[in-house]
Amino acid sequence: MIDLYYWPTGNGLKVGILLEELGLEYRLLPVNIREGEQKQASFQRISANGRIPAIVDHRTETPLSLFESGAILNYLADSAGQFLPPAGSxxxxxxxxxxxxxxxxxxxxxxxxxxxxxxxxxxxxxxxxxxxxxxxxxxxxxxxxxxxxxxxxxxxxxxxxxxxxxxxxxxxxxxxxxxxxxxxxxxxxxxxPAVQRAYAKGLEVAPGERSLALQ
Missing domain, CATH: 1.20.1050.10 (Glutathione S-transferase Yfyf (Class Pi); Chain A, domain 2)
Known part of the structure; x- marks a missing residue:
């Protein structure tokens, strides 16, 4: 199981899209940045920078926490062997x-x-x-x-x-x-379909977020 600490902004959505594309089991844990929840100590223990998204991967022997969306994308794609070509290529x-x-x-x-x-x-x-x-x-x-x-x-x-x-x-x-x-x-x-699912989940969390408008 992967925990995704998230709000449906551009940076949050990109990780949601990849998780849906990979078909991985994950739990969406909203962090309401409009209410300042990213500043809470409990979240900052996971994301040292106090920004979403962040993940905790419980599939590893010792749970692995990561913040920074680019690092998360690389990690998830690399571990799944999809959407990121082999190292060195x-x-x-x-x-x-x-x-x-x-x-x-x-x-x-x-x-x-x-x-x-x-x-x-x-x-x-x-x-x-x-x-x-x-x-x-x-x-x-x-x-x-x-x-x-x-x-x-x-x-x-x-x-x-x-x-x-x-x-x-x-x-x-x-x-x-x-x-x-x-x-x-x-x-x-x-x-x-994976992109549509990711946006649908974002709408469930925060229907008013402007980033969710698929113009």
């Missing part, structure tokens, strides 16, 4: 390249854009101009890649699962009509 490095791109660029910039657009008490033009420009650049990088391959690393992988929940064009000031390859990629992923 060029294909694996390509998956890692795009997974690290998501962790290092997509989440930081798009989450900040959403924050300034949706939460700031008044518009801050400098921040909005900078973040809107970076969002457009990142969408362009993804569009160019998907013009070459059906999935970011060639085959469907944890890299796609990591990026997909963060591509929320209406929240990020982007028009999907400008990105036909992203649009086609999103439709392919949205059609996957």
């Amino acid at each position: 060029a294909a694996r490095q390509k998956v890692q390249e795009w997974l690290f791109w998501q962790v290092g660029h997509i989440t930081p910039y798009l989450s900040q854009l959403q924050l300034f657009k949706e939460k700031a008490p008044e518009p801050i033009p400098f921040a909005l101009d900078l973040l809107n420009a970076e969002a457009t650049r990142l969408y362009g990088v993804l569009e160019q890649r998907l013009a070459e391959v059906p999935y970011v690393a060639g085959e469907y992988s944890v890299a796609d699962m990591a990026i997909f929940p963060w591509i929320q064009p209406l929240r990020q000031g982007q028009a999907l009509a400008d990105y036909p390859h992203i649009q086609a990629w999103r439709l392919r992923i949205k059609a996957r």
Whole structure:
């Protein structure tokens, strides 16, 4: 059994998608970040950074706890031998390249854009101009890649699962009509039963979360 400490944000959803794709038995343990539950000492003993998602894998002789979504995706896919090519292969490095791109660029910039657009008490033009420009650049990088391959690393992988929940064009000031390859990629992923199950479980936990809108 795997415990998933979770809230249905972009980072929470990516791990939920992988668990559904792998068909692993897991228990969903909501951590309501809107109420500050991630700051509780009991959760921070599992996630030292005080952020979701985190897992505890009880299948190991000594339960293993992990935080950081990229590390969790790598661990689960590696242990299952799915959605992550073998160690040492060029294909694996390509998956890692795009997974690290998501962790290092997509989440930081798009989450900040959403924050300034949706939460700031008044518009801050400098921040909005900078973040809107970076969002457009990142969408362009993804569009160019998907013009070459059906999935970011060639085959469907944890890299796609990591990026997909963060591509929320209406929240990020982007028009999907400008990105036909992203649009086609999103439709392919949205059609996957595991993705639909992951989003359905998210809606059960927090139906009002904006990240759950499959635009």
